[in-house]
Amino acid sequence: MEFLDASHEEWIEMWGELADDPMNRGDAQCPCMGATWEYMGSTGDHHHFRHQKHPASGKTEYVYIERRRKALGWI
Numbered sequence: 001m002e003f004l005d006a007s008h009e010e011w012i013e014m015w016g017e018l019a020d021d022p023m024n025r026g027d028a029q030c031p032c033m034g035a036t037w038e039y040m041g042s043t044g045d046h047h048h049f050r051h052q053k054h055p056a057s058g059k060t061e062y063v064y065i066e067r068r069r070k071a072l073g074w075i
Contacts, residue, residue, distance in 0.1 A: 001041040014047045017065045023056045030055055
C-alpha cells in the first residue's frame with residue numbers, strides 16, 4: 001500500500017470519482033456527525049476510501065476507485 005500526497009497527479013481525479021459514486025451524490029466529503037471520507041491509501045490497482053458514518057447508510061462504507069494506470073493497462 002502506498003499513500004499519495006495532494007500533489008500527486010491522480011489526487012484530484014480520484015476524489016472526483018469518489019464524489020461521482022451514486023451514494024455520494026456529487027459530494028466527496030459527505031459529512032455526518034464529524035465523519036467524512038478518508039483516503040486510506042492506494043495499491044497498484046485501486047485507491048481505497050473509508051467513511052465511518054456515511055449519511056446515506058448510517059454505517060461504515062468503503063469505496064475502491066480503480067487507478068487510472070490500471071484502467072489504461074499501464075501496469
